[in-house]
Amino acid sequence: MPAPRYDLHCHSTASDGTLSPSAVVRRAATRGVDVLALTDHDETAGLAEAAAEARRTGVRFVPGIELSVTWSHQTIHVVGLGIDPENPGLLAGTARLRAFRDWRAGEIAARLAKHGIDGALEGARRHSKGAILSRTHFAHFLVETGHAKDVRQVFRRFLVHGKPGHVAGEWASLEEGVGWITGAGGLAVIAHPARYRLSATRLRQLLGAFRELGGIGLEVVSGSHSPDDNLRMALLARRFDLLASAGSDFHGPENPWYELGRLPELPPGCRPVWQSVAWQQATGALPAERAS
Numbered sequence: 461m462p463a464p465r466y467d468l469h470c471h472s473t474a475s476d477g478t479l480s481p482s483a484v485v486r487r488a489a490t491r492g493v494d495v496l497a498l499t500d501h502d503e504t505a506g507l508a509e510a511a512a513e514a515r516r517t518g519v520r521f522v523p524g525i526e527l528s529v530t531w532s533h534q535t536i537h538v539v540g541l542g543i544d545p546e547n548p549g550l551l552a553g554t555a556r557l558r559a560f561r562d563w564r565a566g567e568i569a570a571r572l573a574k575h576g577i578d579g580a581l582e583g584a585r586r587h588s589k590g591a592i593l594s595r596t597h598f599a600h601f602l603v604e605t606g607h608a609k610d611v612r613q614v615f616r617r618f619l620v621h622g623k624p625g626h627v628a629g630e631w632a633s634l635e636e637g638v639g640w641i642t643g644a645g646g647l648a649v650i651a652h653p654a655r656y657r658l659s660a661t662r663l664r665q666l667l668g669a670f671r672e673l674g675g676i677g678l679e680v681v682s683g684s685h686s687p688d689d690n691l692r693m694a695l696l697a698r699r700f701d702l703l704a705s706a707g708s709d710f711h712g713p714e715n716p717w718y719e720l721g722r723l724p725e726l727p728p729g730c731r732p733v734w735q736s737v738a739w740q741q742a743t744g745a746l747p748a749e750r751a752s
Contacts, residue, residue, distance in 0.1 A: 464494035466734055467721050468522065469539055469651060469679060469707020472498060473589035474506030475526075476596040478712030480589075481506035482513035484720070487713070489517040491721035495734065497524035497541050497707070499651075502557040503592050504545040522743050525550070526651060528557055528629060529637035531666060534658065535629040537651040538670075539679065539707070540641035541733070542742025547644035553632060554640075558591065560630055565593040567627045568619075572598075575624035577607060595619050596711070611715075634666075638673045647733065647742050649677035649705045653696070654689035667700045677733045681706035681726055683718035694727035703738070704730035 471477035472484045479487065481498060488496045496519050498510045507523045514521035525540045543550060569581035583601030584593055599614035608614040618625040632640070641648040650670055658666065667678070678700070680693040697704050710720045726732055733739055 464520075464734075465492055465721055465723075466495045466706055466732075467493045467708050467710070467723065468495070468497040468524065468541055468649075468705050468733070469499050469526070469682070470496070470710040470720060471500050471526075472506045472510065474498075475500035475503050475590060475592040476588075476594040476711060478714065481510035484710070485510050485513040485517060485519055485521070488720045489519050491719065493519060493721040495520045495522065496720075497522035497539075499524035499526040499539050499541075499707070500590075501526050501537075501592055501594060502528055502554045502561065503590065504543075504550070504554065505591060507545045524646070525554070525641070527554070527637040527640065528631040529634050530629060530631045531634045531669070532662065534656060535631060536634065536656060536666065538634075538637045538641065538675070539649040539651045539705070540644065540646040541649060541677075541705070542739070543641060543644040543646035545644075547640075550640045550644040553636060557631060561593060564627050564629075565598075568595070568598055568625045571627065572618070572625045577602070577605075577624075580625075598625065634669060635673050638670065638675050642674050645742060647677055647703075647738055648675040649679055649703075649733065650675065651679050651707070652682040652684050652709060653678060653693055654682070654685050663696070664700075667696060667702065671700050671702065675702070676736075676738055677703040677705045679707055680704040680730055681723050683708040683710065683722070687724070690724065691727050694730050697731075698729055703733040703736050705733045 472481040527538045572580040584597040587597040587600040599611040602614045638648045678697045
């Protein structure tokens, strides 16, 4: 019997994905995913819909979230797996992050207007189907209006540091983000660690701080990682005694390189998060599932 296929990082229209929560689950089922975590940015609104669809399709569902935190002037994303979506501390924290997102959206639009691009706020809202207004929605507007050929080019030309629409993030602290996740009964995992512009020394410092605060996992395999990245992150996970997670970071079918379930196996020597006692406690996983 083949081992279950896990995808523990994806997004829906509740944040900056392009498929509804139920459509994400259905797509995961058709892609052969057995265990799926929906991890929308700073938002839990899609979890109930996704869980209901998972019961219909037979996919094992894990309620999750992806929190935005600031560490050493760098934006870091922390995935929470097996969270209680109704936890008061988590809800209060995410409400604060969404309030900042609302302010940031207005500021991005104002800065783009100074660069001669009008109507960006309204344009971004047309692309948002949930409560979250993200940089991705601005990117879709800028592609739609011919300012770039694709979303990747938008980020390079308009939304990163030093470009016209860049606004620095003022997110939760690493301590707050990890605390909100663990306080909600979840497992804190650093998302796509190879993507951050950190030196090897700074990345090690981040992982050390994260581990001391109660972080338990590292997304060793990610849709945005290269095979070399996966191997490098596996070594770091072992060095810092972190469990290994895997997630596509799926946002929609228009980004086929981040497809649901399209993930290599974890490198040898990793301890999968789904084989841990902590996973059983957070998700209620069956012992047979943990041993796979």
